[in-house]
Amino acid sequence: MLVVLIVGLPLACALACGLWLAYSGTSTSHSGLSYIPAAHDIQYLQDTQGTYTIEDVLAMDMPFDTLTGEAAPNFGFNTSTIWLKLDLSGTLLNTLDKIIEIKNPLLDHVSVYEDNGEAVRLINHAGDHTYFSARKNNERNYCFAISIPRERIYTYYIRLDSGGEQLLAPLVVWTQHGLSERNSRDQMIRGSYFGLILFILFFNLFIYFIIREFSALYYVYYNLFLLLLQLALGGYGFQYLWPGSPYFANIATPLFASLSIFALTRFSQHFLEIKNHYPRANRYFQVSGYLLLANSVLCWIPHPTCFYISVLVVNGIALVLNFAIIPTAIGIVKKRYAPARIFLAAFLLLVLTVFGFLATNLGLLRSAFFADYGLLIGSAAEVILLSLAIVVRFKSFRDEALHNLQELNTLQAEQNVVLELKVEERTAEIQQQKEEILSSIRYAERIQQNVLPGADERYRIFPNHFVIYLPKDIVSGDFYWIGQTEAPKDQHNTEHRLLFATADCTGHGVPGAMVSVLGCNLLRETVLQFPHESPDRMLHRLEERLLSSMTGTNHQHAGDGMDIGLWSYSAHDRQLQFAGANINAHLYRKGEWTTLKATRRPIGLRDQIPASQFALHQIHIEPGDRLYTWSDGFPDMMGGQKGKKLKTSGAMELLQRIVEYPIDQQATAIRQFIDAWKGDHELVDDITIVGVAF
Numbered sequence: 001m002l003v004v005l006i007v008g009l010p011l012a013c014a015l016a017c018g019l020w021l022a023y024s025g026t027s028t029s030h031s032g033l034s035y036i037p038a039a040h041d042i043q044y045l046q047d048t049q050g051t052y053t054i055e056d057v058l059a060m061d062m063p064f065d066t067l068t069g070e071a072a073p074n075f076g077f078n079t080s081t082i083w084l085k086l087d088l089s090g091t092l093l094n095t096l097d098k099i100i101e102i103k104n105p106l107l108d109h110v111s112v113y114e115d116n117g118e119a120v121r122l123i124n125h126a127g128d129h130t131y132f133s134a135r136k137n138n139e140r141n142y143c144f145a146i147s148i149p150r151e152r153i154y155t156y157y158i159r160l161d162s163g164g165e166q167l168l169a170p171l172v173v174w175t176q177h178g179l180s181e182r183n184s185r186d187q188m189i190r191g192s193y194f195g196l197i198l199f200i201l202f203f204n205l206f207i208y209f210i211i212r213e214f215s216a217l218y219y220v221y222y223n224l225f226l227l228l229l230q231l232a233l234g235g236y237g238f239q240y241l242w243p244g245s246p247y248f249a250n251i252a253t254p255l256f257a258s259l260s261i262f263a264l265t266r267f268s269q270h271f272l273e274i275k276n277h278y279p280r281a282n283r284y285f286q287v288s289g290y291l292l293l294a295n296s297v298l299c300w301i302p303h304p305t306c307f308y309i310s311v312l313v314v315n316g317i318a319l320v321l322n323f324a325i326i327p328t329a330i331g332i333v334k335k336r337y338a339p340a341r342i343f344l345a346a347f348l349l350l351v352l353t354v355f356g357f358l359a360t361n362l363g364l365l366r367s368a369f370f371a372d373y374g375l376l377i378g379s380a381a382e383v384i385l386l387s388l389a390i391v392v393r394f395k396s397f398r399d400e401a402l403h404n405l406q407e408l409n410t411l412q413a414e415q416n417v418v419l420e421l422k423v424e425e426r427t428a429e430i431q432q433q434k435e436e437i438l439s440s441i442r443y444a445e446r447i448q449q450n451v452l453p454g455a456d457e458r459y460r461i462f463p464n465h466f467v468i469y470l471p472k473d474i475v476s477g478d479f480y481w482i483g484q485t486e487a488p489k490d491q492h493n494t495e496h497r498l499l500f501a502t503a504d505c506t507g508h509g510v511p512g513a514m515v516s517v518l519g520c521n522l523l524r525e526t527v528l529q530f531p532h533e534s535p536d537r538m539l540h541r542l543e544e545r546l547l548s549s550m551t552g553t554n555h556q557h558a559g560d561g562m563d564i565g566l567w568s569y570s571a572h573d574r575q576l577q578f579a580g581a582n583i584n585a586h587l588y589r590k591g592e593w594t595t596l597k598a599t600r601r602p603i604g605l606r607d608q609i610p611a612s613q614f615a616l617h618q619i620h621i622e623p624g625d626r627l628y629t630w631s632d633g634f635p636d637m638m639g640g641q642k643g644k645k646l647k648t649s650g651a652m653e654l655l656q657r658i659v660e661y662p663i664d665q666q667a668t669a670i671r672q673f674i675d676a677w678k679g680d681h682e683l684v685d686d687i688t689i690v691g692v693a694f
């Protein structure tokens with residue numbers, strides 16, 4: 001595990017450098033695809049009561065003030081309504097149609113009015129106090145389409161309200177092509193960040209199951225709430241997770257900020273053993289944690305004052321804790337507590353990126369990349385370093401155990417009887433650790449079983465079928481999945497479809513199980529999001545999600561993927577569609593076998609195998625047809641009289657003998673055959689076999 005993180009740290013640094021080069025190499029700020037108004041081109045008017053209408057703004061004699069400096073419009077934690085005024089020329093960006101983007105998805109209300117010199121009209125109103133579906137475009141930031149004739153200058157009035165959060169409103173005018181390019185780059189960067197946080201989360205969860213260390217568990221909580229916080233800050237939470245709840249979208253930031261800082265505080269207390277080193281400081285951290293929990297409840301109260309207080313409290317406590325944790329860590333480092341050095345480096349790096357982010361907001365540092373992604377890079381480096389610190393602490397436990405064992409070996413010559421007692425005690429401890437690790441894997445088995453479809457659900461959807469699921473080890477790299485969708489057939493009707501998948505992920509045991517759980521969840525999400533698509537398109541969508549979850553820099557993908565066969569069946573017209581990646585389907589009809597061949601490549605593993613489209617098979621199902629799929633652990637099974645592989649031909653011979661049996665008897669016969677065939681041989685891979693009778 002230590003090697004993994006030692007390699008992962010420079011990889012993360014390379015990721016940051018690669019993304020910086022990717023960002024700067026594809027910048028559109030000076031390519032005619034985007035325009036960022038200078039501060040002196042933007043005027044503002046502050047409405048402390050929030051009562052001005054556009055008619056009031058146009059009618060009043062009070063002049064607008066002009067922004068100064070180089071920073072984007074930033075009015076701090078502000079409960080007032082701000083009106084911005086901006087003149088745009090029709091020759092700008094050399095295109096008629098343009099898009100005004102306000103790069104702050106946390107604003108409560110955003111309204112844009114256009115004054116063409118003859119009339120004033122409302123372009124659109126948005127904000128996280130309205131449903132996400134009410135937006136005219138599927139953008140996490142606030143985007144408003146405008147059209148200005150050439151040789152004309154239109155004036156735009158922008159009404160902003162943050163409800164007490166930081167009222168920051170960076171303005172960019174885009175072409176549609178420029179916005180699409182920026183979104184593609186942004187999704188790559190943020191997707192890499194979210195994938196890294198998920199990996200660190202599951203990695204530390206695995207560490208907790210092994211060593212039962214509370215600091216690792218609090219760190220898991222921290223990564224979970226940090227991920228949700230970044231999703232909320234970036235607007236992805238409102239776009240994908242809670243688009244139907246404007247109320248939750250509004251409180252998500254102070255809620256997840258409070259919970260993530262609480263988890264980080266508790267992690268710091270346990271990891272640095274502050275209670276032992278500085279008992280008085282530990283009491284301060286305890287009180288801060290209780291205040292953060294109370295603040296996470298306060299933000300739920302539906303009153304603007306409560307929300308405003310919760311925003312100020314979480315930012316204030318975060319600032320104070322940063323300055324409190326660093327000197328505490330320095331003091332513990334001086335006491336020669338080795339893991340504290342990495343902990344201190346992580347926090348110093350985070351604080352530097354936070355100040356760099358604030359410097360870009362204030363115009364002291366001019367870097368669009370750092371303004372957009374500085375906090376992501378800083379927090380990514382922080383979580384990697386803290387994970388490394390956890391492993392170093394785990395290593396210190398191991399080194400201490402080895403030191404104790406060396407002391408016992410030194411005493412062997414003098415006290416043989418005492419040594420035998422000590423060895424017995426150590427043996428008992430090792431056996432207990434082995435049992436704990438095995439217990440953790442058994443727990444992982446229960447988790448995996450809960451992810452797979454239950455028997456009741458399977459037989460409700462497919463009454464006449466069987467599934468044989470035999471992991472090589474306790475947990476499996478294979479998985480199967482069933483589901484049903486209501487896909488639109490035409491403008492007025494929907495089509496009910498049943499789906500069944502058999503998949504074999506790379507590896508087996510715990511690594512394979514982690515990939516299989518990820519793959520099963522990604523498949524479920526793919527079907528839920530694209531219920532109308534055919535199996536070949538679903539496999540394409542699944543591959544995109546898998547690569548997004550497990551992608552490194554410059555398209556260097558992790559060596560993980562899966563073989564999968566996916567078919568859907570419409571009982572209305574008895575049409576079956578099948579697409580596969582290295583897993584074929586075998587159809588039996590009235591004495592004849594038909595093989596529905598899969599595309600000869602896996603999902604993922606793009607570095608090893610070139611991408612190609614997945615082939616789609618369509619066939620009309622007749623009563624009495626039987627359909628079978630299996631993972632390669634079945635034909636690769638060693639055994640028989642010669643101790644060789646069963647092969648696909650042997651599997652087909654077995655099915656030919658039992659295909660006319662009732663489907664439940666087929667499952668019994670296959671299990672009996674597997675036991676007899678392998679004999680004393682161990683399974684070389686996980687086995688999954690699925691059969692369905694229509």
